[in-house]
Amino acid sequence: MNRIDELLDVLEKIYEIIHMIYTTNYGHLSLPEDVLLTRQEVIDYLGISESTYKRKVKQGSLKPHKFPGGDRFYKSDLRHEFFESKRRGRV
Incomplete structure (x- = not known):
């Protein structure tokens, strides 16, 4: 024992x-804590349209994590895209 x-x-x-x-x-x-965002939350966070979101996923600049119920993104993975949106004046 x-x-x-x-x-x-x-x-x-x-x-x-x-x-x-x-x-x-x-x-x-x-x-x-790293926050998980849904597709719509990413669109709102980056200030982009649905078509831009789809294009960025297809090009590979946005890489979703596959979860039951849809794609999710870690907020920390979106840092570069957020700064790009900020530079372009979307956010």
Whole structure:
């Protein structure tokens, strides 16, 4: 039983470390969570039309993640496209 208790202690410490890494507050540092956006939210966020969205997906400049219920985008993956939309005055 002693080895099982030691194993449980190690697993509990691993869980605590993982939990600390993935929480939004890491000590005094606040880590933003990456937000998943739907297709319509991406269109609104980038200030583009539906046809522009489809063209960018076809060209590969927007790469959706396939989820049940539709495509999703991580907000951090859209950084370059957002700055381009901002430069063009869409946002």
